[in-house]
Structures are given as structure tokens and as C-alpha cells.
Amino acid sequence: MCVAGGWDGGMNVLSSVELYNPVMNIWTKIASMQTKRLLHALVSYNGRLYTFGGSDYPFRSNRLNSMESYDPREGKWKSLKPMNEGRSGLSGVVYNDEIYAIGGYGLKSVERYNIRTNTWTNVGSLNHVRWGSCACVVNGKIYVIGG
Template structure:
């Protein structure tokens, strides 16, 4: 049976480049898990968007040509594999829960777009951290398992660049890791790349100018309290990690996206600030404050 959501997804042209508008969607976060707002990077104005259908802590999200897929997360001790979508092309958008569920329940995982598919990797379920990965084909409305990562990773980052997926950092064996690996969909294999200079979990990452930026977030063991403002980037040509100037604020659980050639970072424990990095000046600058502290929000250019 063909649904309204099915028809929309089949007609979509999937866009994997950073947003070209001036707006960023900020979804959820601690103390406001169903709350969604839109931020204009030029005017610095915030506007309210429809709340999500269910309370999701630590989900992940991607943007399919202005159609937002919000996946997984948890509430209390209940982990989700469900998915809901907000179609920003509609005049009066609302979250629609009529989408296929992921194969695995996940929270504190990461997702990315690659070659017209949604990929989800790692995270936690109600028993353990995960190495498992899966992809979603919107044409077939079907989730499929792909090969596991080499390590179980919770609170990792996942980005796509040059036809590959890159999984960075995360929590491994009760401590943060600096290891990173990439997935080639042509041969279905995960292979290690040079490790980051710093161990990071709860990090966020973006791709800008053919470089991968690993931003924040926490170093040391799970019982540690060392939040990070440090940033490093991976050059895809030289395959080396290079230090980048640190953010203005320490952040654990912040999220980032790219708009108009700038990296924008939102929230994290103890940080209501929004700041951006300009590669032309090689500097971070505080832009404004959020209305509330948001830890592990989903942040998407739209």
C-alpha cells in the first residue's frame, strides 16, 4: 500500500551538501526533548516549530531535501527504533510517524547521508554499546544491516565525504577513544584511518572544504569530567589530523552543522551559547544564546 510519506520519499532528490539557506533547525536536547526551533544565522532570530510526536532523548536526524527524518533515542529506560518525519515543504508541517522503524533500537548514535541512503551507526541500546550499522533506502522504504564497525562506539560522530562514511571517536570499553574508521559501500568494508590527536566521546563532526572537523566534546573515562573546547580536522588528501583553534566555550553534547561556509555549534552541558567558526579567519566567534540549555540536540542546516 502506497502512503503519503512513501510518495514523498520516492520523489525526493536527496541532497548531501550543506544547506544553502541561512536557517538551522535545532531539535530537542535535555530539558526540552520534544521542542523544535529554527535559527536564522543572519538575523539571529529564533522561531518555534512543531514539537516532535514523542519525547526522544539523544536521537539522530538527517535532512532529505527539506524533509527531516528523526530516528531513535530513548525515554527513561525505553530505547526507540521508531522514525518520524517533518516535511518543511508543507505549508503547515507536522511530524509524521508513518515511517518504517530501524532494525535496531539506538540512542547516542550517529547518522549521515551517502549516495541516496541514510546510514546509522553505533550508539547504545538497553543492554550494551553497539558496533552495528544499518542503512535506509527511501525508494524501497526498507532498512538493511551493513557490516559492523571494527569497534563498538557510543556517542560517536559520523560524516560522509568523497563517497565514504567516517566514524570518529566515541566511547569504547568504558573510556573515550581517538580511533577512527571509514566505510566503503563499494566493498562493504570498514577500515581504520589515522587516529585523532585527542580521545573524544560525545563529539560532533562536520565536513567543510574537503576536511573533516572533529569538535569537542569530552576526554578520558566515562567517570571523568574533562569537557573540551578543542577542535581538530582531518585532511582527506594528506590523511593527517591538524589542530584548529579551540571554541570559546567548553562543550559536552553540543552539535554542529555547516551553513554558508561557516561551522555553527549549538549547546552542550553548561553551554547555552551558539558560536561559529570561519575558516577564512581561522577564528571562533560567539553569535548569541539559546533560550535554554540543550545537550545532544540534533542540528541541521535547512
């Protein structure tokens, strides 16, 4: 399990990252993200972490479009191609070897990241604006719940 970024309840947005090992019941700090983020998405794919979107300030609607990836072999985060739109409060999933950024504050749009080509493509819209929703993949379909 991974906890990345967040907010300290005051004026500070975090970039710190910790991994939890449930077998040993320990938390381990790894390298901090390059960007401080809250209300962002975080997914894991092929042993790497990918984080994207969010906000870098707790009381403004500054929506980030940036993306970065953590490779445990290198022990550091690397910037990747930014999304087409800034998204805060979005959902993220991995489906068919690609990463999806879904909704966000004031948004119905969905975009897809191709890991091999480092490119984002707009792929459609939700029926409703979704902010703070959850998303999952079940039986070959992406479901977006709540928000």
C-alpha cells in the same frame, strides 16, 4: 540515512551499521564497524562514511581517538589515523573537503582531518566546552549549537 553503533541500554555498546532508503522504506545492514562506539561522530563524504571518537563502554569516560571509514565498493571498514585527542560526545562536520572533530566531554578543542594525507591537525578552540552538541555548515561557516 545511516545509523551506526550506539548502546543497547544495558552493558553492550554496538558496532552494527544500518542504512535507510526512504524511497523504498527499508533498512539494510552493512558491515559492522571495527570498533564498538557510542557518543561518536559520523559523517559522509564522497560516498564514504567516516566515524570517529566516542566511547566503547557505557558507564566509563573512556574516550576513543580512533577513526575508521566505510567504502561501499569494498563493503568493509578500514582504520584511519587516530585523532590527537580522545573525544566522546563530539560533533563532526565536513567542510572544504576536510573533516572536523569538534569538542567532546571536557573539551573546547577542534581538530581537522585531511582525507588526502590521512592526518589530523589541531585548529583552534571553542569559546566553551561542548559535549553532546550539534554542528553544521552554513554559508561557509561551521556553527556549533548546544551541548
